[in-house]
Amino acid sequence: MGTVPTVTVLMMVMVVMVVMVVVLMVVVAMAVKVVMVVMVVIGRDVMVVMLVTVVMVVMVAMVMMVVMVMVVMVVMVVMVVMIVMVELVVMVVMVVMVVMVVMVVMVVMVVMVVMVVVVVVVVVVVVVVVVVG
Structure with missing residues (x-):
């Protein structure tokens, strides 16, 4: 019974x-386009500073994605192991874990949106x- 929900x-x-990976890729693509346009409008020095900033933000977002994926993987493995071990306790623990994973995903999503x-x-x-100046 417990296997289907799992x-x-x-x-x-x-x-x-x-979906998150796709979103991240779209965001990166948009950032690149913006950078291209801005490059034409403004000078080199400002551009370099902005590029560094954007790259750093993207890097942080990437690292967070990787960490999140790892967390999800660990949770998945733990869930599978527990389902093999016990069946009843698992349902409760699974619900808790799923809630935790969802919360982590939500937080990461919010953080990524804020970054963008x-x-x-x-x-x-x-x-x-x-x-203007």
């Missing part, structure tokens, strides 16, 4: 991970300052 949960986790917003704001501010 498979469903695992599939959901995998889907979430794939920060990068966009920085880019806009720099462009405005350079154009």
